Amino acid sequence: MCSPDTIVVQDIETPVEEKKKQLPGSSVWETFFSWGVYYLHINPVMKIIYYIITLLIFSLMKESMDIPHFEILTGKQSVLNKMFVKKGWGITCVVFVLYQLVSLTLHTKWKASLKKLLVRAVATTFFFFIWCAVIFQLIENYTQACTYRNIRFELTKKECHNKADHVYHSFDISGHSYLLTYCVLIMMEESKEIVYFLCLRRYLRGAHEDTVEEVSLPVLEAKEAKRMTLRLTILSPIVVIVFMCVVLLCLLWDFMLIVTTIYYHTFLEKVIGTTLAVSMWYMLYRRSFLCIFRYNIFNS
Template sequence: MLRVKCILIKVQSQLSSWVQMFLNTVLVVLTDLVAWLLGNNMFRKHFHLLLSAVVMFGPALSLWVSQHSVFAKKSHFLYRMFLRSGWGWTCIFVGAFVFLLSFSIRRSLALSLRHLSRLGVACGLWLAFCKLLDLLDNATGNCYEPLVAEPRVTPAQPLLVLREGESKSECLKAGMLWRGYDVSQDVFLLCLCCLLLVEETAVFGPYLSLGGFSDAPLRILFLFCVLLLALWIFLLLCLLAYFPQFPTQLLGGALGCLSWRGLYKVWYCLEPSWYCPGNPGLGLLNTKTRSAEAGNLHLKKVHFNEQQN
């Protein structure tokens, strides 16, 4: 009986080790494949064009989707849980990935904080634009009070009576309608988060191709960032399909793309300094090359000394 128990324990340990090896292999293969795709130059150069096409032609999906779907309600779990706090989710996962990757390579807290400052700059830009858009909406909008009329007079829409001297917050609290120059802040946020995720996670592919060390936590965190990117694209498609507002959503997407271009294609391309954090991967991907060059130089010196002796 004791021998049978020992055999069962041994078989169970072998099975657990095989399962662990299988899961680790799946994790490595999956992360390598996704990292190669995100790190591909063609994908990075044309992703903003793909996102722009989604924003431009996404409202056409409203012709095929059903308005009785669960995604046609703003009270859906995904909207309440993720869309209202989209920037927080992006900062948590991307910030953790950037910090863990940079600190595991160089072991420099200052360098890791410099790379994290890109998220702080993008956060400040997003808050500033949201404040400006709110001010623009308040300055150009008007408050209207809907009046219920007889069906034979206005069968389609109720009458709207202009109410002067009302701010947007007071108007909405009173249950009235506000009509102003609106820009979709949800589309702006989702486009900016998608472009930021692609830029920050694209470093992982070249890092792995250089033979960089990556353990399971880093790979899992990278996959979480990829899943978050897929979720933002899905929510963007849902907003465009179920709640189409073509002019405002188009302006929001254009503002998100312009913000990304101004940050990652203009500002971050400058030399790193106290006012510029630099592009993702700067100072990280060249560590292996520098160490290899130093090793080659050392070998040349040793070989030269042997020849001299």
């Protein structure tokens, strides 16, 4: 079977006998690529369990001890927060759409794949915007209060913070917990295209029997196979580079999620943000898209 666990080893490397003669071992690039495939193809249930455990452990640490900030990495004004997380969905969307667009050229039915990609990009963007930019903000505005010596003042968040000894309160659902969990789960789904890419390479090399049931490889005549092989040869470096960008971005989001869990928001605010992100991922990728893409309009 051409699964993520076996594809990388068998596809990228040469046969065992040739490998002993030609290569003493896998290069750093091949090893990192293989690890990236494993990392992004962890069972989503296991990934969600990991998020729940880290949320519990680090939230408990936050409540029980004073953990110092490393402003360059964990502060609100850090480069990671201002340049990446604040623009997190835009960066995520650009990277996974670019990755899919490059991969589309390796499909014979690329128009059908493009339609599905457009639907996924629009739907995932909508559910990021509606929660993070609209609903979370409305809840915070509705529950906000600015107090001074137990006297409540009708001040905005910015105005309250600018006044000495004034305390700002609100129920601020963690947009970072939602965004970062949502982005990683979506990129895990979108990165599954790498399985098609690796299986196609083996298929064009003659390993027709070594495919995955979920991967539908094209049946190509000799001339078509030659054209596809040439196209694959040209695009392979680009596919691999963009895929590694997906891996690195997921690693960054996982790190920033740990930072959010340790330093910001209450436990309940983080739980709600994370739960909503998992729910949206499940609704879209495990329910809605599977139903929508059954219609003929998305398969022609």
